[in-house]
Amino acid sequence: MEERFALLIDADNVSAKYIKPILDELSKYGNVTYKRIYGDWTRPNSAGWKEELLQNSITPIQQFSYTYGKNATDSAMIIDAMDMLYASELEGFCLVSSDSDFTRLASRLRESGKRVIGMGEAKTPLPFRKACEIFTELELLLEDNMMGAAEREEKVGLHAVSGKETKKMISATREQVEEAVVKIITENKNNDRETGLGEVGSRLVKLYPDFDVRRYGYSLLSKFLETLPRLMLIQEGTKVSVALYEDKSRKEMVEEYILYQIKTSGENGIPLSALGNRIRLKFGDFKVRDYGFSQFKPYIQSFPEVELQGEGERTKAVYAPEL
Structure with a gap:
């Protein structure tokens, strides 16, 4: 009811x-x-x-x-x-x-x-x-209410490229939110419990009553949490949990994040421009040359489970695991 x-x-x-x-x-x-x-x-x-x-x-x-x-x-x-x-x-x-x-x-x-x-x-x-x-x-x-899905994606991309936070008054910074979620996950781990996405959302609102992912340029909590460097999302069917990146090198964290973004984009894939924006937002100092490549496209092409489709600005990365 x-x-x-x-x-x-x-x-x-x-x-x-x-x-x-x-x-x-x-x-x-x-x-x-x-x-x-x-x-x-x-x-x-x-x-x-x-x-x-x-x-x-x-x-x-x-x-x-x-x-x-x-x-x-x-x-x-x-x-x-x-x-x-x-x-x-x-x-x-x-x-x-x-x-x-x-x-x-x-x-x-x-x-x-x-x-x-x-x-x-x-x-x-x-x-x-x-x-x-x-x-x-x-x-x-x-x-x-006035903004469409495409406009939201563009807005997020602009923030990623510029590295600027929204100008609206924010009661909790991205760093404070990340620290709060890390604490929630750590507490649950000490009690042998997983941390669900729903629990994170409800506890953040209890900590910050005016917490709203739209302040940071997102319409979904999951998309916002994905941009925080110390956090990772794990999806099993319809269940989504939030965990910490632990005991992993920077290279492993970046590669895991990239593969997750491509996997969850479905059969239509994700445009390379949008993928690049998300990586720069998640890992602010990301430079493709640090991974042995001079350009972004060949770097993504090096992933064995990824296939590139289209040309020029329309190039998309699609998850295509080897049979």
């Missing part, structure tokens, strides 16, 4: 352009039972929301600003949330605001055993982010 959520939006701090990404993201967690938005609908700046309310069946809650500087919207939203907490059978709440005034509300809902998904713009203060079980930046949702 799907979990039931209440979606509560602070219209004073959130633009109407985010509504589709918000609803798409929340659908991943469960069924949205309540959809309410709070604001003073007599004000001109709320006009952008009115069409979206009709199209998405969101109930507007009117709150007049009786006193300058006092936020009546926050109070109404908090009161409604507490009423729902005691009177409704909900598993969770989605609080959409860039305002830290909802920090205590998020904490109180979690104290009552409810899941709290927070969403807000990049300017959202850290206390509210930390009070939520999961926090997602609206700019990331909007960008991801």
Whole structure:
């Protein structure tokens, strides 16, 4: 049975352009039972929301600003949330605001055993982010909603070539994430346990509530983890686990990573340009001449289980094990 959520939006701090990404993201967690938005609908700046309310069946809650500087919207939203907490059978709440005034509300809902998904713009203060079980930046949702798969791949490639991190505010650096995953794997190894990809994702969110692989230019956790030098992914059927590169030379690590990328690309293979970008992102100081070759193509061609197809920029590496 799907979990039931209440979606509560602070219209004073959130633009109407985010509504589709918000609803798409929340659908991943469960069924949205309540959809309410709070604001003073007599004000001109709320006009952008009115069409979206009709199209998405969101109930507007009117709150007049009786006193300058006092936020009546926050109070109404908090009161409604507490009423729902005691009177409704909900598993969770989605609080959409860039305002830290909802920090205590998020904490109180979690104290009552409810899941709290927070969403807000990049300017959202850290206390509210930390009070939520999961926090997602609206700019990331909007960008991801408008971007196709090919554009994501190109974006990742550009980051790989330039060596630059995303300019968005990141609470955890790539190095901090890698260190956290290494610690998780080590703890599990000490207890003779494997580390599943799902466990890594859930524990990273517990450590960093606003952790989101889209911050680093990826749409999948597995693709992001593959770029971290000390980590490797092992797939057995549908099961994916995360492990450490251990007791292996640099050459072995690079070759194993390359073969894994080609294998998992399927029968269509992977373009050499995309493969090169991924290698440089994973191993920042990778130079093909260190492996006895002057060019990348002959190096990949030297792998006995790899076949090159196509010409020029369209050349692809395909996994073709010898029979």
